[in-house]
Amino acid sequence: xxxxxxxxxxxxxxxxxxxxxxxxxxxxxxxxxxxxxxxxxxxxxxxxxxxxxxxxxxxxxxxxxxxxxxxxxxxxxxxxxxxxxxxxxxxxxxxxxxxxxxxxxxxxxxxxxxxxxxxxxxxxxxxxxxxxxxxxxxxxxxxxxxxxxxxxxxxxxxxxxxxxxxxxxxxxxxxxxxxxxxxxxxxxxxxxxxxxxxxxxxxxxxxxxxxxxxxxxxxxxxxxxxxxxxxxxxxxxxxxxxxxxxxxxxxxxxxxxxxxxxxxxxxxxxxxxxxxxxxxxxxxxxxxxxxxxxxxxxxxxxxxxxxxxxxxxxxxxxxxxxxxxxxxxxxxxxxxxxxxxxxxxxxxxxxxxxxxxxxxxxxxxxxxxxxxxxxxxxxxxxxxxxxxxxxxxxxxxxxxxxxxxxxxxxxxxxxxxxxxxxxxxxxxxxxxxxxxxxxxxxxxxxxxxxxxxxxxxxxxxxxxxxxxxxxxxxxxxxxxxxxxxxxxxxxxxxxxxxxxxxxxxxxx
Amino acid sequence: xxxxxxxxxxxxxxxxxxxxxxxxxxxxxxxxxxxxxxxxxxxxxxxxxxxxxxxxxxxxxxxxxxxxxxxxxxxxxxxxxxxxxxxxxxxxxxxxxxxxxxxxxxxxxxxxxxxxxxxxxxxxxxxxxxxxxxxxxxxxxxxxxxxxxxxxxxxxxxxxxxxxxxxxxxxxxxxxxxxxxxxxxxxxxxxxxxxxxxxxxxxxxxxxxxxxxxxxxxxxxxxxxxxxxxxxxxxxxxxxxxxxxxxxxxxxxxxxxxxxxxxxxxxxxxxxxxxxxxxxxxxxxxxxxxxxxxxxxxxxxxxxxxxxxxxxxxxxxxxxxxxxxxxxxxxxxxxxxxxxxxxxxxxxxxxxxxxxxxxxxxxxxxxxxxxxxxxxxxxxxxxxxxxxxxxxxxxxxxxxxxxxxxxxxxxxxxxxxxxxxxxxxxxxxxxxxxxxxxxxxxxxxxxxxxxxxxxxxxxxxxxxxxxxxxxxxxxxxxxxx
Numbered sequence: 009x010x011x012x013x014x015x016x017x018x019x020x021x022x023x024x025x026x027x028x029x030x031x032x033x034x035x036x037x038x039x040x041x042x043x044x045x046x047x048x049x050x051x052x053x054x055x056x057x058x059x060x061x062x063x064x065x066x067x068x069x070x071x072x073x074x075x076x077x078x079x080x081x082x083x084x085x086x087x088x089x090x091x092x093x094x095x096x097x098x099x100x101x102x103x104x105x106x107x108x109x110x111x112x113x114x115x116x117x118x119x120x121x122x123x124x125x126x127x128x129x130x131x132x133x134x135x136x137x138x139x140x141x142x143x144x145x146x147x148x149x150x151x152x153x154x155x156x157x158x159x160x161x162x163x164x165x166x167x168x169x170x171x172x173x174x175x176x177x178x179x180x181x182x183x184x185x186x187x188x189x190x191x192x193x194x195x196x197x198x199x200x201x202x203x204x205x206x207x208x209x210x211x212x213x214x215x216x217x218x219x220x221x222x223x224x225x226x227x228x229x230x231x232x233x234x235x236x237x238x239x240x241x242x243x244x245x246x247x248x249x250x251x252x253x254x255x256x257x258x259x260x261x262x263x264x265x266x267x268x269x270x271x272x273x274x275x276x277x278x279x280x281x282x283x284x285x286x287x288x289x290x291x292x293x294x295x296x297x298x299x300x301x302x303x304x305x306x307x308x309x310x311x312x313x314x315x316x317x318x319x320x321x322x323x324x325x326x327x328x329x330x331x332x333x334x335x336x337x338x339x340x341x342x343x344x345x346x347x348x349x350x351x352x353x354x355x356x357x358x359x360x361x362x363x364x365x366x367x368x369x370x371x372x373x374x375x376x377x378x379x380x381x382x383x384x385x386x387x388x389x390x391x392x393x394x395x396x397x398x399x400x401x402x403x404x405x406x407x408x409x410x411x412x413x414x415x416x417x418x419x420x421x422x423x424x425x426x427x428x429x430x431x432x433x434x435x436x437x438x439x440x441x442x443x444x445x446x447x448x449x450x451x452x453x454x455x456x457x458x459x460x461x462x463x464x465x466x467x468x469x470x471x472x473x474x475x476x477x478x479x480x481x482x483x484x485x486x487x488x489x490x491x492x493x494x495x496x497x498x499x500x501x502x503x504x505x506x507x508x509x510x511x512x513x514x515x516x
Numbered sequence: 517x518x519x520x521x522x523x524x525x526x527x528x529x530x531x532x533x534x535x536x537x538x539x540x541x542x543x544x545x546x547x548x549x550x551x552x553x554x555x556x557x558x559x560x561x562x563x564x565x566x567x568x569x570x571x572x573x574x575x576x577x578x579x580x581x582x583x584x585x586x587x588x589x590x591x592x593x594x595x596x597x598x599x600x601x602x603x604x605x606x607x608x609x610x611x612x613x614x615x616x617x618x619x620x621x622x623x624x625x626x627x628x629x630x631x632x633x634x635x636x637x638x639x640x641x642x643x644x645x646x647x648x649x650x651x652x653x654x655x656x657x658x659x660x661x662x663x664x665x666x667x668x669x670x671x672x673x674x675x676x677x678x679x680x681x682x683x684x685x686x687x688x689x690x691x692x693x694x695x696x697x698x699x700x701x702x703x704x705x706x707x708x709x710x711x712x713x714x715x716x717x718x719x720x721x722x723x724x725x726x727x728x729x730x731x732x733x734x735x736x737x738x739x740x741x742x743x744x745x746x747x748x749x750x751x752x753x754x755x756x757x758x759x760x761x762x763x764x765x766x767x768x769x770x771x772x773x774x775x776x777x778x779x780x781x782x783x784x785x786x787x788x789x790x791x792x793x794x795x796x797x798x799x800x801x802x803x804x805x806x807x808x809x810x811x812x813x814x815x816x817x818x819x820x821x822x823x824x825x826x827x828x829x830x831x832x833x834x835x836x837x838x839x840x841x842x843x844x845x846x847x848x849x850x851x852x853x854x855x856x857x858x859x860x861x862x863x864x865x866x867x868x869x870x871x872x873x874x875x876x877x878x879x880x881x882x883x884x885x886x887x888x889x890x891x892x893x894x895x896x897x898x899x900x901x902x903x904x905x906x907x908x909x910x911x912x913x914x915x916x917x918x919x920x921x922x923x924x925x926x927x928x929x930x931x932x933x934x935x936x937x938x939x940x941x942x943x944x945x946x947x948x949x950x951x952x953x954x955x956x957x958x959x960x961x962x963x964x965x966x967x968x969x970x971x972x973x974x975x976x977x978x979x980x981x982x983x984x985x986x987x988x989x990x991x992x993x994x995x996x997x
Binding site for chain 2: 151160171
């Protein structure tokens with residue numbers, strides 16, 4: 009059973025979603041509960057991986073490998089290392105919370121949860137696929153449920169946001185498809201292990217120009233997803249217009265795919281091009297950090313503010329990755345998780361406010377501490393987490409990134425640190441305007457505080473944010489070897505890493 | 517000269533002709549209320565012809581001297597063309613009843629057109645190619661104008677006929693020039709002559725250009741695509757489904773044989789021709805489709821764009837490219853047949869195919885909306901559909917041939933096409949229905965066609981191996997002596 013566990017974890021949500029289709033659309037409460045049960049079961053299925061995972065091992069674990077198509081040879085190959093472990097768990101953890109947060113959805117409940125569960129299969133597949141074709145399939149198929157989630161259950165400008173989201177991401181991924189085919193023609197395989205192996209064989213090295221072009225095609229797809237300035241313009245629209253669950257998944261998981269792609273594909277496959285592009289990408293990351301923070305500051309809309317803060321935080325992630333040292337990359341991974349949790353929490357709280365007032369405008373609120381003390385407390389906690397207050401998990405990540413970046417380039421670290429300061433300003437200012445002062449708007453006076461369901465959503469998030477902040481080795485221990493492997497691969501094109509599936513130590 | 521073996525090698529055509537005649541005679545003698553029996557007869561005809569293709573496949577080789585060539589390629593296309601014919605017949609049954617068109621003639625014409633296309637698929641000689649093309653074209657002209665009482669249908673038929681005859685004239689000129697240059701009309705011999713001495717080469721190139729005009733017209737390649745939107749829109753929708761898949765597939769088969777067998781020595785020249793035409797066709801089709809408000813017309817433009825993608829594979833000039841053409845023809849037939857059949861059902865009359873009809877279709881007819889979504893996603897090229905793999909194979913072949921820029925244009929076109937396909941999906945799922953729009957219950961025959969094409973589209977997108985291998989073996993047979 010263990011040998012097929014990854015398949016089970018990947019496709020269980022899809023099966024659950026298909027099962028939902030057989031329930032009558034009128035039985036909304038049943039549908040919600042079923043969806044919750046499926047997502048909780050999925051979480052339970054993914055948890056054993058955390059314990060079975062052997063941190064001491066290098067390379068992929070729980071490998072699964074079958075022939076899928078013959079010509080060209082395409083594999084159904086799944087595997088997990090520390091990086092994918094962390095991201096899969098983040099996905100399965102956020103999903104039940106997203107389902108709970110969608111309780112207030114009354115329209116087309118069945119389709120909503122179906123799309124959400126299909127999306128989950130796509131996301132997990134992206135993190136586990138170790139065949140470039142398979143990866144592309146998951147990467148691209150995932151767009152469709154997200155398109156529906158935004159387009160059907162979104163807010164006023166949902167149609168515009170949905171089409172913008174899908175076109176931007178497709179633009180990037182189609183170029184990546186060309187690069188994938190090119191790599192196949194150069195190496196004769198889509199198997200990630202094989203490609204790495206072949207590319208490292210002296211004599212078949214890609215010439216620098218080709219490598220740079222291929223790197224560029226992959227990078228563009230990932231940069232759009234991250235999103236890195238100047239490819240970020242789809243994000244605020246998608247975030248603002250998506251239903252709460254969509255925003256949580258977008259911020260929590262989808263953005264991580266870009267960073268994941270950089271670590272999994274860009275650095276190991278194109279080491280020289282990656283090294284060459286460090287200054288440019290770091291510059292874009294720095295611009296994202298500062299620009300995202302500055303734009304956040306002037307947003308009148310809560311969701312938009314959180315969206316732009318994501319641009320800023322993801323800038324940190326990319327900056328950390330491109331610093332290419334262990335501390336920085338580890339920090340980047342920690343931020344990925346932290347951002348998923350804290351931004352998820354912020355979007356959820358914004359959603360809860362929306363459920364009460366049907367607006368995201370900051371100016372509509374004010375003095376919420378009086379009617380909504382518990383919600384205000386959670387908002388404070390999430391804001392503090394997001395701006396990087398010690399000892400919460402975001403702080404751990406940002407601190408590690410800054411240390412790592414400082415080692416590789418002091419100037420970058422100085423500019424990036426500025427981003428941390430700006431984060432404090434826009435988060436706290438938002439908090440102040442929403443929570444402090446007198447209740448100015450009469451509509452806010454009689455709001456009811458968090459219910460049991462809402463507490464069930466926020467408490468686990470808060471617990472995780474504290475827990476991972478205090479015990480960050482829970483994460484870093486598991487990603488350490490992965491990070492070292494990736495860094496070794498991206499150091500020298502000739503370095504041979506024992507990562508092919510034929511190596512006995514990689515087998516489990 | 518004529519041997520029983522020869523007869524076996526054209527058995528599908530013989531069967532189709534026989535059934536076509538039976539259908540026509542039956543139409544005349546059946547009482548007025550019973551004329552729809554001709555539908556099942558015609559369907560049976562196409563199925564028997566499918567069985568005959570198996571017999572044909574067991575007897576590969578030349579027939580009638582070397583006029584007919586039964587090889588893996590011709591068998592592949594026979595299967596495809598006959599399935600297209602069968603599905604067209606199934607999908608038109610209710611349509612004909614509803615529009616009060618005489619069914620017997622209709623089915624007979626579909627069968628005769630298929631005969632012509634079958635001949636094109638196995639013709640090894642230019643004059644026979646011409647005959648096959650004319651047989652299928654004449655039947656098509658009539659089919660397009662089948663709604664006699666409608667001016668729109670008449671206009672479409674006349675346009676198709678006039679421009680089609682013009683194109684055929686080009687084709688004939690091309691054949692004449694090639695014959696003049698090489699002294700033969702047999703495809704392999706043309707290649708031998710061209711290789712042997714270069715004296716007639718310039719003349720042959722002129723012939724090739726004219727030939728290409730004629731065939732380019734039939735596959736709706738730019739700049740010979742002008743007729744397509746009007747004809748596709750004016751024709752009865754099941755005919756549009758048939759036209760956009762059958763004759764196109766047969767003509768592409770002819771193009772394969774002419775370019776890769778007869779004119780193989782000149783491939784350095786026609787390569788550039790195809791490169792430019794492919795790029796132009798994709799852009800013309802997609803830009804045209806972007807601004808359409810009628811779903812039928814949008815699909816017509818999208819047919820042009822898809823011909824462009826197929827031509828990209830031609831320009832690749834390699835074996836994987838030819839296999840990609842064949843795979844794409846199957847994928848394309850599935851999604852286009854499905855999409856057009858569905859469109860013909862949604863619209864109560866041919867006068868209105870506007871997007872408004874699809875508003876909120878999801879709420880009213882979830883199954884129809886889901887099927888159309890599958891077709892549209894496949895047409896965009898989203899993974900796990902046949903359309904994606906088709907494009908994937910084409911792009912792979914083209915990158916293999918070093919045509920990076922053409923692939924970049926192809927990819928750009930995929931992106932360009934996404935908005936108009938998504939617009940239909942958006943309307944179905946994200947808009948409220950405008951007023952009361954009744955949709956008739958889906959008849960079993962159409963339900964079968966839609967289920968088959970939708971499932972086929974997905975199945976082929978996940979398990980392409982069988983079709984892919986058949987296509988690959990057809991490629992090998994193409995160049996064998």
